[in-house]
Amino acid sequence: MKNLLIESHCIFPTQDIIKTANFYEHKMGFTAVHYLNANEPHICLYRDTTEIIITKTNGQKVIPNRDLYGYGYDAYFITKNQKELQEELLNSNVNIVRSLDNTDYNNKEFVVEDIDRRWIAFGIKVG
Numbered sequence: 001m002k003n004l005l006i007e008s009h010c011i012f013p014t015q016d017i018i019k020t021a022n023f024y025e026h027k028m029g030f031t032a033v034h035y036l037n038a039n040e041p042h043i044c045l046y047r048d049t050t051e052i053i054i055t056k057t058n059g060q061k062v063i064p065n066r067d068l069y070g071y072g073y074d075a076y077f078i079t080k081n082q083k084e085l086q087e088e089l090l091n092s093n094v095n096i097v098r099s100l101d102n103t104d105y106n107n108k109e110f111v112v113e114d115i116d117r118r119w120i121a122f123g124i125k126v127g
Contacts, residue, residue: 010075013057014116020054023115027092062116074118082122086110
């Protein structure tokens with residue numbers, strides 16, 4: 001079977017595109033590339049093989065999935081080095097809302113809260 005899908009990128013709308021990009025750069029180790037003069041202004045955030053695209057909300061507040069639907073993360077990134085990454089983010093004072101643990105759905109993961117209150121999980125399937 002052909003692999004028709006290769007990667008995916010998260011798109012995070014935000015009220016303050018610069019403030020959110022700065023958080024990801026300075027706290028979470030991403031590199032930002034600004035496209036603020038594009039027809040659809042955005043900032044691309046890169047770390048390793050991961051990309052997040054930050055867009056403007058036109059003033060609407062960001063509502064995380066757990067507030068809209070009662071549960072759920074806003075993004076999930078696969079990593080084999082959760083412990084190392086969790087330590088790095090702790091040292092950058094990123095809010096860890098769920099420490100590294102094994103879940104009841106067979107993942108090893110931890111969860112952080114970003115500057116816009118999104119919950120972002122970092123994990124991988126175990127076994």
